Amino acid sequence: MNRQPPVRAEYQRELEPLPAMAVAHPLPLIQRLWNQTWLRKSVIILVLLLLWQAGAMWENNDLMLPSLWQTGHAFIEDMFNGTLPAKIAISLSTLLRGYLIGSLLALVLSAFAAATQLGRDLLSSLTAMLNPLPAIALLPVALLWFGLGNSSLIFVLVHAVLWPMALSTYSGFLGVSETLRMTGRNYGLKGIRYVIYLLIPAALPAIISGLKNGWAFAWRTLIAAELVFGASSGKGGLGWYIFQNRNELYTDRVFAGLISVIIIGLLVEGLVFASVEKLTVKRWGMQR
Secondary structure: OOOOOOOOOOOOOOOOOOOOOOOOOOOOHHHHHHOOHHHHHHHHHHHHHHHHHHHHHHHOOOOOOOOHHHHHHHHHHHHHOOHHHHHHHHHHHHHHHHHHHHHHHHHHHHHHHHHOHHHHHHHHHHHHHHOOOOHHHHHHHHHHHHOOOHHHHHHHHHHHHHHHHHHHHHHHHHOOOHHHHHHHHHOOOOHHHHHHHHHHHHOHHHHHHHHHHHHHHHHHHHHHHHHHHHHHHOOOOHHHHHHHHHHOOOHHHHHHHHHHHHHHHHHHHHHHHHHHHHHOOOOOOOOO
8 A cells, every 4th residue: 555645746836027116215314314313412412502591591690500601611711721631530530440349349249149149138138228328428437437538539439339230230130031041051151150151241231221320320429529528638520620619609610510520421421331332232132
């Protein structure tokens, strides 16, 4: 008895030619320009500057709210005479040291929490106690322990960066799927190699978000701390620049110092963090 399936005859089907498709018209120039992120953000900033100028003209009081042109003149003048660059250099050098130390400690603490139960208990206890504590409230303690100077500022900055970044990083570690974790274990990843080669790349969006939050907290804390330390020691960075000009009623220079903080924040966000995201999480398809 023949159990072989019947062989079907081969045939060729002729396909009908595709109908002529209409060529899509390019988008209008205005829509193409509006699709550019940098242009949309520039329009937002321009609108805010115009609102500032309109508010200054309506207030008509240079002491309360200087105009955009007065602030720009003060900013350019202090940039060219070297006052603002020197203050910015002092603030950034202190900020980067505290930020790097706090970020490294947060990563180590989060990795320890992801690997052990003791680490999880330690992280949850410390964040519950210390994260609600404002960094500026540690100024008296910093003065007693480290005295006046950069050491006290760095101590306060580390506190400001450590806890929000540790929470964000640990949340990213918890979000790593169990399938990916088992895959890493099957490849023999354990200990520090498990954290470096699996957890950190998988949780990178949350880590970058924590770095952004830590940077913002560090800037706020630094300016507030320099207002106090600068007033005590007679020197400091942008915070002392703002404090000194406020005492001398140079409101345009006060706003020039605030504009400097904003510009640095925009540059770090637009150049550093945006480039890191573009080269990592966006390139890997982990973020839109």
